[in-house]
Amino acid sequence: MRRVGHVTRTAQGLAILRAPDDDVVDIGTMVLNDSLETVGRVVDVFGPVERPYLAVTPEDSVHTPALVGSTLYAR
Numbered sequence: 001m002r003r004v005g006h007v008t009r010t011a012q013g014l015a016i017l018r019a020p021d022d023d024v025v026d027i028g029t030m031v032l033n034d035s036l037e038t039v040g041r042v043v044d045v046f047g048p049v050e051r052p053y054l055a056v057t058p059e060d061s062v063h064t065p066a067l068v069g070s071t072l073y074a075r
Contacts, residue, residue, distance in 0.1 A: 001073040004031050004042070005054055008068070015040065015056040015067045022050055031056055031072040039072055 004025055005017030025031075029042045039062055044055040056072070058064050 001032070001075055004029070004072045004074050006069075006071050008053075010064045010068060011055075013058070013064060014043070015058055015064055015072075017054040017056060017072060019052050019054060022052070024052055024054060025074050029074050031074055033067075033070060033072060039067065 002025070003020055005019045007015050008018050009016050024045055025042055027042050027045060031039050031042060033039050038059055040056040040058040042054050043057045045052050046055070047053040058067070
């Protein structure tokens with residue numbers, strides 16, 4: 001598994017992640033939590049090139065505010 005980033009906050013129903021470095025996943029990548037459950041899909045990459053932010057649209061069954069503080073992964 002590859003670490004995608006750390007969820008810093010939510011905004012307009014999206015989970016906002018901070019990437020650990022400039023090697024980010026592509027838009028459309030499915031992201032998982034540490035239990036290997038699908039959390040959502042990356043829909044945008046924005047911010048500084050060195051450590052960008054990623055916006056993730058959560059699955060219907062995911063309570064977005066509960067993701068704040070967690071680390072998400074890509075397979």
